[in-house]
Amino acid sequence: MFKKRPEIKNLSPLRSSDRRKLADQIIKDYDIPIPSSSEPAPAGEASSSSSPPASLSSLRSSLLPDSTSSARFTTTSGPNQTLLVGTLYVGAHPGQEERILWFQAGKAARMLPTVYTLWQNPGVVPLLHTPDFVVDQKLAHGSDLMIPGLVKPRGAAWDARATKGAVVAVAGLQRDTVPMWVGTCDVDVTRLGSDLRGQRGVAVKGLHWAGDEAWGWRPLGSGGREAPDAIEGWQGLAEDMTGAIKDMKLDEDDADADGDADGGGVALSDNAASADPQQSRASDLAEVVDVPEPTTKEVDDAFIQAFLFSVHKAKADNSGPHFGFDFPLQPSFLISSMIQPYLRHQSPHYNIKKTSWKNAKKFIKHLDKMQLLKSKDRNGGRRPYPLPKPKASNADAAGESKPSAPDGADPSVGQNITIQVLYRASAKLVPTLLPSKTDFYSGAQIAAAVKTYIEQRPDLGGQGASSVKLDPFLANTVLNADASPQDNPHAADDRRALAAGRILRGALQRRVVDDPKLCQPFYSMVRGDNPSSDQPQPKPKSGAPPLIHLSIEKRTGTKVVTKITGLEPFFIDPQLVAPELQRKCAGAASVGQLTGGRPGLLEVVVQGDQRKIVVGDVLARRGIDARWVDVVDKTKGKKK
Structure with a gap:
C-alpha cells in the first residue's frame, strides 16, 4: 500500500x-485483553466504577500515545494505480521519535497497525513465519505471501485468530519474534493443516512492511x-525449527547401533516417511537452505520447465474458455503465478535476475521465439504476429455502408447514446396546466399543454393569434416581475x-420551460443501438445533462496541452x-x-491543441x- 510515497x-x-474512543475501538476490534490493575486504590477511597482502571489507561497509551496526531493521506495502490484515500495516526512512544503508528485506508473503518505499533505491543495480532529470503526478496518489495511460504510451529496449531480477513504480522526465521x-489473510490459515506442500494461492495480502514509505x-x-533483534512477548519459532532440522541428522554410530551389524540400516516405508508432516516440512526448509548455487543454464531450464508445467496444469484443471487465463497476460502475472510457484527449488538462487535474460521482457521474447506464446508491446505499437482480419458481412458484400464495429478492447467505440431532457411540474402548474407533479414531461408535451390552455380560453387571443392576453393565472403564477434578476433572469421581460397585458405565444x-421554479429539469441518458419502450429505461436524474469538458491550457511556458474531463457519465473509460x-496525436x-x-x-x-481530433474523431x-x-481555450489572453 505504501510502496509509493503518500x-x-x-x-x-x-x-x-477521540483518542480514548479510537483506543477502545482497537481493543474491541483486535480482542486485546485488558491487564488487571497492579496499583491498589488508596486507603480510605472507594474505587469508582465510572473511572477506568490504571491498566486500561496504560493500554490505551501504549496503543495510541497521548501526543497522537492524525492527518489525511492519498496514495495509489495495486497494478492499476487505484487511488486510495485514508487517515494516518502519528505518535511517539516513550524515548522514541514520532512515527506512523496506525492507518485507515479506503472504505474500511478498521484501524491497521504499523510495525512500530507491533514492536511496542506484542501479541496484538497473530504472528506468522516465513523463511528469511522470502521476507528480504519478496515481502520487502510489496509481494503477497503465498501459502507454500508459510512455516508452521512444530507441535503447535496455527493461531486461532488467523482466519480469513484477519490482520496478521509476519516474521522471518532469524528474528522470529520481530514482526516485519x-x-x-486471504484464506483461513487455521484450516491449512501441517503439510503445505503442493498447495497454491495467496495466503496473506500485503498492506505494510518494514522498508516501505x-x-x-x-x-x-x-x-x-x-x-530490534528480539521482542519479548511474541511467540517465536526458531528453536522449534532448529530442533526439527537437527532431528533429521543421524550420526553414523547411532545408525550402526540401531541398525544391522553391517551398517546397512532399514529403509523407511512411505507411510513411515510421512508420519510426521512437520518433520517433512522441516526437511523441505532444510533443502531450501542447503541447495547449492545452480548454473545459469540450470536456472534457465527451470524457468522454461516451470512455464510448461503451469500451462499443462491450467489445461488439465480448467475446461472453460482460455483454460482460466484472462488474455492478454501481464508479465508480472506470468512470473508470479506461472513461473515462481512451479520452480524446482524455492530458493533465492532461482529468480529472474539469475537467468541469462535478466528481466521478464527478454524472457517472454525468448518464449515467443520458441513458439510457446505470442507477445506484444505494452503500448500496442509493435505486434510480432498478424491480427486476424474480420470476416466480411452480408452488408459489406452488397456494398452497403455501415458504422464501424466497436473495438474489442473498448466497448464504448460504436456506442449509440440518446439524451432525453425531461421536466417535472411544480405545484403552481398543477392541475391548471399539467395534471401531475410527479410525472415527467418532455418540452414538447409542456408546449402542447400551454397551447391547449390557450385554445380552451378564446378570450385570451383565439386560435392563430401571435400574442396571448394575460389572465390572472398567467400574470400571477407564470410571470414574476417582483423578483430580483438573480432569482428570476426573466424579470425584465x-x-x-405585464405592462402591455399580452405576451407572445412562443415566449x-x-x-414555462426555462423557469426551474415552474418546471424542474431532469435528464435521461440511454445507451444502446435500438432503445425501445419495451426495454427498462434508467431513472431520470435531476439537473441539466452533463457535458464533456475540453480545456486547452498552457503548461510550463509555451507548452500547450488538451485536458479532457467528464467522460465517465458517457460510459467512456x-x-x-x-x-x-x-x-493519433503522436x-x-x-x-x-x-x-x-x-x-x-x-x-x-x-500534448498540443488536439480539439479537432478529440471532438471529430x-x-x-x-x-x-x-x-x-464544452470547449474552453485558456491559451488566449483576456480581452481588455
Missing part, C-alpha cells in the same frame, strides 16, 4: 476523548528505525409583458482513451485523478455529439 496533509492533534510485515516517514527528513411556452490519443497522453474532483473521476491530458466514434462537448 501525500500527507497537515497533522492535527487528537482530542483526548503486516497484511490480511510509511516505515520511512518521520516529521523531519526520512528514514525508518531499524528493527415579465415587467414588459410564453419558453418562459479514460484509461482506454489515453492510448488511442497517444497514437504525443504523450496521461491519465490521472481529476483535480478537485471526487475520488474515481479521472482526467486525460494530451475520438469522441465521435463513441457516439458523442459535438453539442455535448
Whole structure:
C-alpha cells in the first residue's frame, strides 16, 4: 500500500476523548485483553466504577500515545494505480521519535497497525513465519505471501485468530519474534493443516512492511528505525525449527547401533516417511537452505520447465474458455503465478535476475521465439504476429455502408447514446396546466399543454393569434416581475409583458420551460443501438445533462496541452482513451485523478491543441455529439 510515497496533509492533534474512543475501538476490534490493575486504590477511597482502571489507561497509551496526531493521506495502490484515500495516526512512544503508528485506508473503518505499533505491543495480532529470503526478496518489495511460504510451529496449531480477513504480522526465521510485515489473510490459515506442500494461492495480502514509505516517514527528513533483534512477548519459532532440522541428522554410530551389524540400516516405508508432516516440512526448509548455487543454464531450464508445467496444469484443471487465463497476460502475472510457484527449488538462487535474460521482457521474447506464446508491446505499437482480419458481412458484400464495429478492447467505440431532457411540474402548474407533479414531461408535451390552455380560453387571443392576453393565472403564477434578476433572469421581460397585458405565444411556452421554479429539469441518458419502450429505461436524474469538458491550457511556458474531463457519465473509460490519443496525436497522453474532483473521476491530458481530433474523431466514434462537448481555450489572453 505504501510502496509509493503518500501525500500527507497537515497533522492535527487528537482530542483526548477521540483518542480514548479510537483506543477502545482497537481493543474491541483486535480482542486485546485488558491487564488487571497492579496499583491498589488508596486507603480510605472507594474505587469508582465510572473511572477506568490504571491498566486500561496504560493500554490505551501504549496503543495510541497521548501526543497522537492524525492527518489525511492519498496514495495509489495495486497494478492499476487505484487511488486510495485514508487517515494516518502519528505518535511517539516513550524515548522514541514520532512515527506512523496506525492507518485507515479506503472504505474500511478498521484501524491497521504499523510495525512500530507491533514492536511496542506484542501479541496484538497473530504472528506468522516465513523463511528469511522470502521476507528480504519478496515481502520487502510489496509481494503477497503465498501459502507454500508459510512455516508452521512444530507441535503447535496455527493461531486461532488467523482466519480469513484477519490482520496478521509476519516474521522471518532469524528474528522470529520481530514482526516485519503486516497484511490480511486471504484464506483461513487455521484450516491449512501441517503439510503445505503442493498447495497454491495467496495466503496473506500485503498492506505494510518494514522498508516501505510509511516505515520511512518521520516529521523531519526520512528514514525508518531499524528493527530490534528480539521482542519479548511474541511467540517465536526458531528453536522449534532448529530442533526439527537437527532431528533429521543421524550420526553414523547411532545408525550402526540401531541398525544391522553391517551398517546397512532399514529403509523407511512411505507411510513411515510421512508420519510426521512437520518433520517433512522441516526437511523441505532444510533443502531450501542447503541447495547449492545452480548454473545459469540450470536456472534457465527451470524457468522454461516451470512455464510448461503451469500451462499443462491450467489445461488439465480448467475446461472453460482460455483454460482460466484472462488474455492478454501481464508479465508480472506470468512470473508470479506461472513461473515462481512451479520452480524446482524455492530458493533465492532461482529468480529472474539469475537467468541469462535478466528481466521478464527478454524472457517472454525468448518464449515467443520458441513458439510457446505470442507477445506484444505494452503500448500496442509493435505486434510480432498478424491480427486476424474480420470476416466480411452480408452488408459489406452488397456494398452497403455501415458504422464501424466497436473495438474489442473498448466497448464504448460504436456506442449509440440518446439524451432525453425531461421536466417535472411544480405545484403552481398543477392541475391548471399539467395534471401531475410527479410525472415527467418532455418540452414538447409542456408546449402542447400551454397551447391547449390557450385554445380552451378564446378570450385570451383565439386560435392563430401571435400574442396571448394575460389572465390572472398567467400574470400571477407564470410571470414574476417582483423578483430580483438573480432569482428570476426573466424579470425584465415579465415587467414588459405585464405592462402591455399580452405576451407572445412562443415566449410564453419558453418562459414555462426555462423557469426551474415552474418546471424542474431532469435528464435521461440511454445507451444502446435500438432503445425501445419495451426495454427498462434508467431513472431520470435531476439537473441539466452533463457535458464533456475540453480545456486547452498552457503548461510550463509555451507548452500547450488538451485536458479532457467528464467522460465517465458517457460510459467512456479514460484509461482506454489515453492510448488511442497517444497514437493519433503522436504525443504523450496521461491519465490521472481529476483535480478537485471526487475520488474515481479521472482526467486525460494530451500534448498540443488536439480539439479537432478529440471532438471529430475520438469522441465521435463513441457516439458523442459535438453539442455535448464544452470547449474552453485558456491559451488566449483576456480581452481588455
